[in-house]
Amino acid sequence: MTATPGEKRPGLLRHLPLLLILCIALVGSFTLRDYLSFDTLRENREALLAFRDQNLVGLAVGFFAIYVIIVAFSLPGAAVASVTGGFLFGLAGGTALNVLAATVGASAIFLAARTGLGATLSRKIDASEGTAGRIRDGLRDHEINVLLLMRLVPAVPFFVANLLPALVGVKFGNFLWTTAIGIIPGAIVFTWIGVGLGEVFDRGETPDLSLLWEPHIIGPILGLCVLAALPIVIRLVRGRKEI
Template structure:
């Protein structure tokens, strides 16, 4: 490897390295602040800021949420609750989904630049089982991308990283992320919109609400619809046009 080639490779990996380092540092420095207890403690100041500078508060919230996602900091669920608490179910869900999508896109682009492009090219050039796996992924990208967003068991960071490593186009990733996270974002945003009463009672919200049957079953239904084209193609035994 020549010096110029090594320099270019290092430059491609730099964004991913910075995100990783920022995530580690942020987890140590901000871990205690990205919590429900912190939100409860500072809720009055946040509401006052929103009421006096609504546009700045909305823009700042989206930016900070996006950065938290990009650096994979803990507390993404609390951030979603905060969006609902400050801005209501609507437009709070729009702010939450936009911020999460922006942060996810940052991880995707950094991973694709640092590792994904070369790895996907190697998979395309390989033979045997590896190539078949890559061909299967390429044939069902839309469906698989929606599935990993709709199923609440897939960690958000994993769902951002894996598509970059298998050569998913950025447009498909961005669209499926923005639309796929909406159902879950709506659940937690609406929960956040009711935090005022929870604060008054001195309670904490049930963050496991998404696994309750009344929430989980519709999400699984959407996931089944997303998987339906793959099942039909498998039954027909042919590749999509």
């Protein structure tokens, strides 16, 4: 009888990282929204630029760490952080830091979910048949294409694109590189907005993040989505013809 609690405890501990992330995300959504904002960046603009000029490496490390925490705990302010990367480090440096930090943070969520709820759910999906089994097989047959689509389609929330693959048993290696590659187009757009942020602040305005939906921006991204989806469509069409 005394062995049962001991046997259950490791299972409960596996869920602890994901539960911690969810709790911090919930608390952060209410307490940090007013702090991780463009108003905060505007107020601290001169201090940040002065610190950058004195200690570029230190600021880059600090920015990277904060961005990883924002993504890993799904805190509000990811878009602000991306724009800030362009404001402080330029298009090339800002994009590199944004992509690297976002990828590391996304990997943290993936691994937290994989060690707990993801492992349990993945085993159940592996043992299932019928519709669930077909979905499982379809996802694994098109794993890379689906992962790239989730990153490229702007309508897919970043947290969902981090969590869902872990819950259905996606390989971590594929998740890692598709995340790094798939977020580059969006990262370039937000970093680009940040490059001109000083002029926006000088005019007393707030950055317009709706630029992502402009035809000349969203068009190429949707084109990449079509390329990622094309192998899935072709295989589905071939499968129907064989039937």
